[in-house]
Amino acid sequence: MPDAENRFGLYRFLYAAGCALLLFAAGAVAWAGVAVSSPFVSAGAALLLAPLAFAVARRLGEFRSRRHLPGPKPSFLLGNLADLLARGHSSRHEALRALHAEYGPVVRLHLAWGTAPLVSLSYVSPNLHRKELDSLRRADGTVLSRSLMGVPGGELHRSHRQTLSPALTTKSVARRSDVLTDVSARYVARWRVAGTTYEGLQSDLRDWSVDCLSTFLCGEDWEPPADLPRYHRSLAAIEEEVSFRAFHPFFVRWIHLGRRRRVRKAYREVADVLGTVLRRRSERIPAGCPAHQRPDDPLDRVSEAAWSDRDRVEELMSLVLGGADPMSYVLSQALVMLSRDADAQEKARKSAEGDGEGSAYVHHVFHETLRMFPPVPFSAKFSRDRAVEEHGMTIPPRTSIMWMKNEVGRNPEVFREADRFHPDRFTDWNESLNSFLPFGAGPRHCVGNRLAEQSCVAMLTEILRHFDVVPVENVAVRFHSTISVVPSAVPVRLIAR
Numbered sequence: 001m002p003d004a005e006n007r008f009g010l011y012r013f014l015y016a017a018g019c020a021l022l023l024f025a026a027g028a029v030a031w032a033g034v035a036v037s038s039p040f041v042s043a044g045a046a047l048l049l050a051p052l053a054f055a056v057a058r059r060l061g062e063f064r065s066r067r068h069l070p071g072p073k074p075s076f077l078l079g080n081l082a083d084l085l086a087r088g089h090s091s092r093h094e095a096l097r098a099l100h101a102e103y104g105p106v107v108r109l110h111l112a113w114g115t116a117p118l119v120s121l122s123y124v125s126p127n128l129h130r131k132e133l134d135s136l137r138r139a140d141g142t143v144l145s146r147s148l149m150g151v152p153g154g155e156l157h158r159s160h161r162q163t164l165s166p167a168l169t170t171k172s173v174a175r176r177s178d179v180l181t182d183v184s185a186r187y188v189a190r191w192r193v194a195g196t197t198y199e200g201l202q203s204d205l206r207d208w209s210v211d212c213l214s215t216f217l218c219g220e221d222w223e224p225p226a227d228l229p230r231y232h233r234s235l236a237a238i239e240e241e242v243s244f245r246a247f248h249p250f251f252v253r254w255i256h257l258g259r260r261r262r263v264r265k266a267y268r269e270v271a272d273v274l275g276t277v278l279r280r281r282s283e284r285i286p287a288g289c290p291a292h293q294r295p296d297d298p299l300d301r302v303s304e305a306a307w308s309d310r311d312r313v314e315e316l317m318s319l320v321l322g323g324a325d326p327m328s329y330v331l332s333q334a335l336v337m338l339s340r341d342a343d344a345q346e347k348a349r350k351s352a353e354g355d356g357e358g359s360a361y362v363h364h365v366f367h368e369t370l371r372m373f374p375p376v377p378f379s380a381k382f383s384r385d386r387a388v389e390e391h392g393m394t395i396p397p398r399t400s401i402m403w404m405k406n407e408v409g410r411n412p413e414v415f416r417e418a419d420r421f422h423p424d425r426f427t428d429w430n431e432s433l434n435s436f437l438p439f440g441a442g443p444r445h446c447v448g449n450r451l452a453e454q455s456c457v458a459m460l461t462e463i464l465r466h467f468d469v470v471p472v473e474n475v476a477v478r479f480h481s482t483i484s485v486v487p488s489a490v491p492v493r494l495i496a497r
C-alpha cells in the first residue's frame, strides 16, 4: 500500500497530466477544425475553442486578481494543490499552519480548476458573521445530501433551519438530557465490567457518538444496527468523500472510480438504517396525529415537515454525519488532556460530582479542548458579489474565506498562554468561544452545537464519576482529517474508582 505522500504524488501527476491532455486535445481539435475550413467543422471548432479559451482566461484572471494577496506562487495546471496537499489530503491542516508561519495571517491559495480560490485567515474576523456570506456546501445528488447542510443559503435554508432549530436549543436539549446520560451510562457500565484498553477506547467513543446522536434524534424509534461500527464506517466514508470533493471536484470521478462505488454503497447503507427509523415512527404514530407534534422531538419535526421521504432521510443523515466524528474527537482529546493534568482532572471530577457550582468546569474542559483541538479545523465563507477587506487587503468576490481554527486557537495574540491546557481561562481571563468560533459563524453556524456540548459534558461527567483517567505512554497517534479529525488511538486508560 503506497503511503499518503506517494499516493498524492500519483494523484498530482494524473491530475496535471489530465488537465494538460484535455487542454492540448481541445486545442488540437479546434486548430484542425479551423484548418479544414469547412463551415460546419469550423463552427464545431469554435464551439470547442470558446469554453477552452474561457476556462484558460478565467484561470489566469483568478491568478491576476489575487496577486496582491500573500501566498505561494500558483502553477498553471495545479494551482497551489502541491503546497496545500504536500503531506497528503488528510494532513492539509498541517500544511496550512506552515504556510501561515511563512506568509503571515492572510494566505491565498488556488485549488483545482473550477474550484473557488481560497484565502485562509489565522484569526477570526467580524466579516465572518456577515449575513450575505454563505457556505459553499451544495447538495450534489450523491454524497452531499439535500439537507440543511447542503441547501444554498436563502429561503429553503431558512425553512430547514426553522424546522430543526427548536428541537436543538439549549432548553430543548436540556429537557431531554436524560437520553444523553442514559446512553453514556450504558457505555460506562460496560467498561466497568469489561475494562478498557486504549485500543478499544477510540472505537467505543466513535460508537458512543453515533449512538448518542441517533438516540437523541430518533428517540424510541432508534434501534442500533447489528453492526454499529460498520454503520459508523459508512458515515465516515461519506464524510471523507464530501471533504475530498470540496478540494478536488474536477477529475476525481474519473480517477477514483473505486472510491465512488464504495461511497455509493455507504450512502445506501446509512439511508436504509435511517429510512427504517422513519418508517417505524410513521407506523407507530401516523402523520398529522397530535402525538407527532412534540416541539422538542427532532424526529417529529422531520417527520411532519413538508419534505419528500428522501429529503427526510437525508436530513437525518446530515445531522448524524455532522456531529458524530467531531463529538468523539473532542471527547477523546479531552480525556487525553485530563489524563496529563491531575489538577484539572480533580477539578473536573468535583464539578462532575456537583460541588455546588454545577458542571461549569466540565463545560470549560469541553471549550478548552475545542480551542486546542478544533474538531472541524476548516470553516469557509463565500461572498458571491461583495469584496471583503482583511488586514488592509481587498479579497475579491467569489473567494472562499476560511479561518484556520488550529491556528486561531493557538494564536498568542488571541489567547494568553495559548499552548497551555487551562480550562479556567474562560473565567480567569474572560476568554471566549467567540474568539475562535469552533462551530462556525453567521446564518450557517452549526445547528447541533448545544446538543454536541451537552452530549460531551454528559459523557465526561459519567467517566469522571466512575474512573480515574491515566495516560498511556509511548503510543504514536496519527490524526486523519476529513471534514473532522479522527485520531488513530486514544492513549488513556480508565481505571475504575
Ligand code: HEM
Binding pocket: 135, 148, 149, 150, 161, 213, 318, 319, 320, 322, 323, 324, 326, 327, 330, 374, 375, 376, 378, 379, 380, 438, 439, 440, 441, 442, 443, 444, 445, 446, 447, 448, 449, 451, 452
Ligand atoms: C463538537 C461538535 C461539533 C462541531 C465542532 C461542529 C462544527 C460545525 C461547523 C464548523 C459547521 C460549519 C459552520 C459554518 O459553515 O459556519 C457545522 C455545521 C453544521 N453542523 Fe456541526 N459541529 C458539531 C456537532 C454537530 C452536531 C451534534 C450536529 C447535529 C445534531 C451538527 C450538525 C451540523 C449541521 C446540520 C451543520 C450545517 C448547518 C447549516 O449549514 O446551516 N453538528 N458544524
